[in-house]
Amino acid sequence: MAILVTGGAGYIGSHTCVALLEAGYRVIIADNLCRGSAKAIKRIECITGKKPAFYCLDVTDAAAVDGLFAANKIDSVLHFAGFKAVGESVAKPLLYYYNNVVGTMVLAGACQKYGVQHFVYSSSATVYGPNKVPFREDMLLLPAANPYGETKAISERILTDAAKANKGWSVVLLRYFNPLGAHESGLLGEDPAGVPSNLMPYITQVAAGKRERLYIFGGDYNTPDGTGVRDYIHVMDLAAGHVRALEKTKSSPGVHIYNLGSGVGYSVLELVRTFEQVTGIAIPYEITGRRPGDIDICYADPGKAYRELGWKAGKTLAEMCRDAWRWQQANPEGYATAE
Numbered sequence: 001m002a003i004l005v006t007g008g009a010g011y012i013g014s015h016t017c018v019a020l021l022e023a024g025y026r027v028i029i030a031d032n033l034c035r036g037s038a039k040a041i042k043r044i045e046c047i048t049g050k051k052p053a054f055y056c057l058d059v060t061d062a063a064a065v066d067g068l069f070a071a072n073k074i075d076s077v078l079h080f081a082g083f084k085a086v087g088e089s090v091a092k093p094l095l096y097y098y099n100n101v102v103g104t105m106v107l108a109g110a111c112q113k114y115g116v117q118h119f120v121y122s123s124s125a126t127v128y129g130p131n132k133v134p135f136r137e138d139m140l141l142l143p144a145a146n147p148y149g150e151t152k153a154i155s156e157r158i159l160t161d162a163a164k165a166n167k168g169w170s171v172v173l174l175r176y177f178n179p180l181g182a183h184e185s186g187l188l189g190e191d192p193a194g195v196p197s198n199l200m201p202y203i204t205q206v207a208a209g210k211r212e213r214l215y216i217f218g219g220d221y222n223t224p225d226g227t228g229v230r231d232y233i234h235v236m237d238l239a240a241g242h243v244r245a246l247e248k249t250k251s252s253p254g255v256h257i258y259n260l261g262s263g264v265g266y267s268v269l270e271l272v273r274t275f276e277q278v279t280g281i282a283i284p285y286e287i288t289g290r291r292p293g294d295i296d297i298c299y300a301d302p303g304k305a306y307r308e309l310g311w312k313a314g315k316t317l318a319e320m321c322r323d324a325w326r327w328q329q330a331n332p333e334g335y336a337t338a339e
């Protein structure tokens with residue numbers, strides 16, 4: 001029996017494949033490689049000494065997904081494949097709704113047809129919108145400020161209803177906070193195309209001299225130093241959370257929602273200072289206007305994941321900075337860097 005990992009060539013998916021293979025699971029990756037990289041799959045093998053099966057397919061392609069389910073004995077699905085750039089989702093909402101929502105529906109449909117009862121979904125803290133921190137799983141979700149967040153909330157709804165209608169299904173919805181860092185080998189990491197929209201890849205590119213300075217979006221938030229506060233979590237902690245979530249699906253039918261965050265908020269400036277301390281490199285920055293759609297503070301109440309999954313984030317902000325920087329140095333052009 002195998003675990004199907006959609007988006008396994010992407011940032012969080014690839015790190016989770018390492019954790020799954022190291023835990024002894026057999027892994028099948030499905031990825032259309034439009035944002036992920038085939039090199040990430042080779043490197044998963046390099047790190048673990050185990051070769052995941054790979055299907056180059058689009059999860060919105062129902063016939064291709066059906067073929068995959070028909071040809072393999074799939075035990076569980078971990079669904080990472082999706083677009084995740086908030087700004088791009090505002091510019092191209094139809095692309096986001098189609099890709100993220102239809103992909104979820106096609107996979108859930110295949111699970112129903114082939115009797116696959118275990119599903120772990122990559123959701124996001126974005127679904128909380130401007131709720132009061134710390135965010136708890138039982139809060140009423142507020143409309144997200146962007147289509148990306150809506151695609152996550154809608155996919156959660158679809159999977160929840162599907163689980164109610166299919167006896168024996170177990171669906172775990174994981175709401176990620178802000179993933180950072182890279183595998184400690186420096187072989188896997190985040191490889192954004194073009195100008196990074198997320199904070200850490202932008203910082204590492206400034207440190208590498210690829211960009212002149214960091215623009216900090218807003219210095220007038222209602223936070224201790226005026227810059228935005230987020231709950232940063234090491235991508236390998238996140239990967240470990242998926243292994244726990246998968247185990248949960250084996251023992252508990254129904255729908256289970258967990259925050260995967262550290263429970264601690266750091267400001268943009270605190271992250272910049274930590275990066276500077278860890279690497280010894282100064283990060284020039286300029287405080288500019290707020291980015292549309294950003295909230296001031298976002299951090300998790302991670303207690304439920306600890307109580308029910310026995311999971312909590314263990315790695316520090318300094319480790320996230322160290323590993324992100326190691327990845328950037330070893331792969332200045334991401335996976336396009338020549339061997």
Ligand code: WQD
Pocket residue numbers: 084086124125126176177178179197198199200202214215216217218227228229230268291294
């Ligand atoms: C972090 C902080 C910015 C870039 C998004 C998604 C979320 C999740 C993670 C998952 C904020 C500030 C950023 C820059 C800056 N996605 N910033 N200058 O927006 O919290 O979360 O990514 O799949 O769902 O919404 O992450 O890294 O973009 O920003 O000052 O160049 O850094 O304003 O306070 P965000 P981020």
